[in-house]
Amino acid sequence: MSILAAVATVALLVSGLPTEATVPVPVPVVSELDGTLRAVHEAGAFGAYSAVRDRGGLWRGAVGVADVRTGRPTHPGMHHRVGSVTKTFTAVAVLQLVGDGRIGLDAAVADHLPGLVADGLDPAVTVRMLLNHTSGIADYYRIVFPGDSPTALDENRFRGFRPGELAGLGLAAPATGAPGERYRYSNTNYILAGLLLERVTGKDAERHITDRVIRPAGLENTYFPRTPFIEGPHSRMYDSLFGLIDPPRDYSVYNMSWAWTAGALISTTDDLTRFHAALFGGELLAPAELAEMLTAVPIGDAPPYLPSSGLGVQTRKLSCGAFWGHDGGTTGAYTLAYASADGERQASVGINRLGYQTLDEEGWIEPHPIDTALLRHLDRALCGGDGPRGQTG
Numbered sequence: 019m020s021i022l023a024a025v026a027t028v029a030l031l032v033s034g035l036p037t038e039a040t041v042p043v044p045v046p047v048v049s050e051l052d053g054t055l056r057a058v059h060e061a062g063a064f065g066a067y068s069a070v071r072d073r074g075g076l077w078r079g080a081v082g083v084a085d086v087r088t089g090r091p092t093h094p095g096m097h098h099r100v101g102s103v104t105k106t107f108t109a110v111a112v113l114q115l116v117g118d119g120r121i122g123l124d125a126a127v128a129d130h131l132p133g134l135v136a137d138g139l140d141p142a143v144t145v146r147m148l149l150n151h152t153s154g155i156a157d158y159y160r161i162v163f164p165g166d167s168p169t170a171l172d173e174n175r176f177r178g179f180r181p182g183e184l185a186g187l188g189l190a191a192p193a194t195g196a197p198g199e200r201y202r203y204s205n206t207n208y209i210l211a212g213l214l215l216e217r218v219t220g221k222d223a224e225r226h227i228t229d230r231v232i233r234p235a236g237l238e239n240t241y242f243p244r245t246p247f248i249e250g251p252h253s254r255m256y257d258s259l260f261g262l263i264d265p266p267r268d269y270s271v272y273n274m275s276w277a278w279t280a281g282a283l284i285s286t287t288d289d290l291t292r293f294h295a296a297l298f299g300g301e302l303l304a305p306a307e308l309a310e311m312l313t314a315v316p317i318g319d320a321p322p323y324l325p326s327s328g329l330g331v332q333t334r335k336l337s338c339g340a341f342w343g344h345d346g347g348t349t350g351a352y353t354l355a356y357a358s359a360d361g362e363r364q365a366s367v368g369i370n371r372l373g374y375q376t377l378d379e380e381g382w383i384e385p386h387p388i389d390t391a392l393l394r395h396l397d398r399a400l401c402g403g404d405g406p407r408g409q410t411g
Contacts, residue, residue: 048077050402054395055079058367061387062374065092065253068367070399071291078288084253084370097239097252097284098368099274100353101346104283105208109149109330110297111227112211113307120218121145123310127210130217134210138189142197145214148207149329150315156191157204158184162276166377168263171349176246179275181223184209201317201327205280212279223279235296240285246273248284253370255350260383261376269350281348287355290366294343294357298364312342312359323393336393338401347372354396365399367392 051070058066058081065082078094115121121130127148128134128141135141140154147153162179163170188206195202212223219226224242232240239250248270256266274282285293296302303311314326314333323335331342334356343356352372357364375386 050398051077051395052079054391054398055367056081058369058388058391058395061391063369063371063388063391064256065370066367067092067094067096067098067287068365068395068399069094069287069291070363070365071288071295072363076288076291082370086254086256092253092370093251095239095251095286095288096368097248097250097286098353098370099248099255099346099348099351100283100285100290100355100368101277101281101348101351102205103285103290103344103346103353103355104277104279104281106297106330106344106355107227107231107283107293108208108211108215108223108279109311110231110302111215111223112145112149113303113311113329114230115215115218116145116310117304117307121214127214130214131210134185134189134213137186139210140193140197144197145211146310146329147197148211148214150327151201151203151207152195152198152315153204153207154193154195154197154199154202155204155206155210156188156194158187158191158206158209161187161191166259166262168259168267171257171259171263171269174273174276175269175271176273177276178273179278181209181213181278184276184278185213201315205277208280209278215279224282227279231302235293235302237285237289237293240283240289240293242282243274243284246271256371257350258371258373260373263373266371266373272349274348277348281346287353287366287368290353290355291357291364294355294364294366295361298342298357298359299361334396336397336401338397341400352392354392356396356400358400363400365396367395367399 055066055068064086065084067080070077080092080094082092084090084092116123123146124144126141127143127145128139143153215223215226254268255270257269258266311329314328317324317327326333333340341356342359346353350372353368355366374388375383378384
């Protein structure tokens with residue numbers, strides 16, 4: 019039985035936690051989703067919002083505060099920076115052009131962007147290598163924001179970056195490996211993917227993704243920001259930068275040009291579930307291109323629950339099996355958005371705080387109770403319910 023199957027009409031507020039069920043849903047499921055989302059707030063997230071969708075309907079919930087100074091509460095429809103979840107949208111746009119015969123997935127990127135060879139682009143790098151992070155191209159992020167520096171975070175708040183500038187920074191840095199050798203996450207890959215979209219279509223990449231991906235998926239609250247401000251109802255977004263900023267600082271106003279097609283999108287948790295339903299339901303990609311998207315390479319030294327990367331998506335192992343989607347961490351916001359590959363079930367959860375963890379002596383991130391609570395909520399959303407807890411994905 020679907021976790022959102024109609025078996026009872028429910029309207030409840032649990033200890034001040036606003037919830038919304040757009041169709042009748044089982045009382046135990048609603049209360050458990052409420053409880054696991056509340057636990058995210060109790061673990062230290064100032065505010066959290068979530069949506070769970072399947073063929074039976076939609077559940078949305080929110081907890082905590084959107085503004086720690088005024089106590090303004092969150093609500094389920096808040097607009098939210100989704101960071102690297104943007105990469106899935108960009109990958110879909112590229113794969114659509116592959117399906118149209120305008121881009122070869124295993125063609126050299128230099129065939130479309132020859133001018134970048136002089137800037138360090140290896141002619142052996144293919145489009146596929148960009149999308150699954152096996153290009154060996156360095157990540158410009160650590161150049162723009164060196165050493166997790168609060169000063170760099172503040173100095174770049176209103177700076178406008180050009181995509182070619184970001185690509186140049188990554189290409190000029192030492193390669194992380196030979197093309198196709200191994201997985202190494204790099205935002206530069208998706209800046210190059212955006213430049214590729216522009217060269218092939220002759221259109222602004224953000225406009226092309228909007229026209230070919232966002233609108234066809236029926237998303238009403240997903241967009242690339244044109245200013246440092248978030249349009250529509252939103253939370254303030256706080257960053258602790260791994261304890262270097264105390265108390266956490268508000269970065270809800272920030273120029274996201276530094277992330278562009280690698281991480282600048284603003285969306286809602288509801289829109290993200292709708293997007294994944296359209297994607298894995300076959301509405302955005304033909305079967306051949308969707309199969310390519312889900313052809314994965316090992317991530318390598320990643321934790322076991324993130325074993326592999328496809329094209330713009332990664333696998334996440336939960337208690338009932340593997341799901342596809344992406345994490346998104348950016349200035350003051352963190353998002354998890356995952357779905358079953360059969361299009362049956364989708365879930366997304368966002369919080370208005372980033373950098374809440376601490377670093378150990380070697381610079382590795384120490385786990386935090388917020389992370390544990392987020393994964394429990396995601397697991398309950400995607401694996402829980404009255405049905406069998408078998409393999410999904």
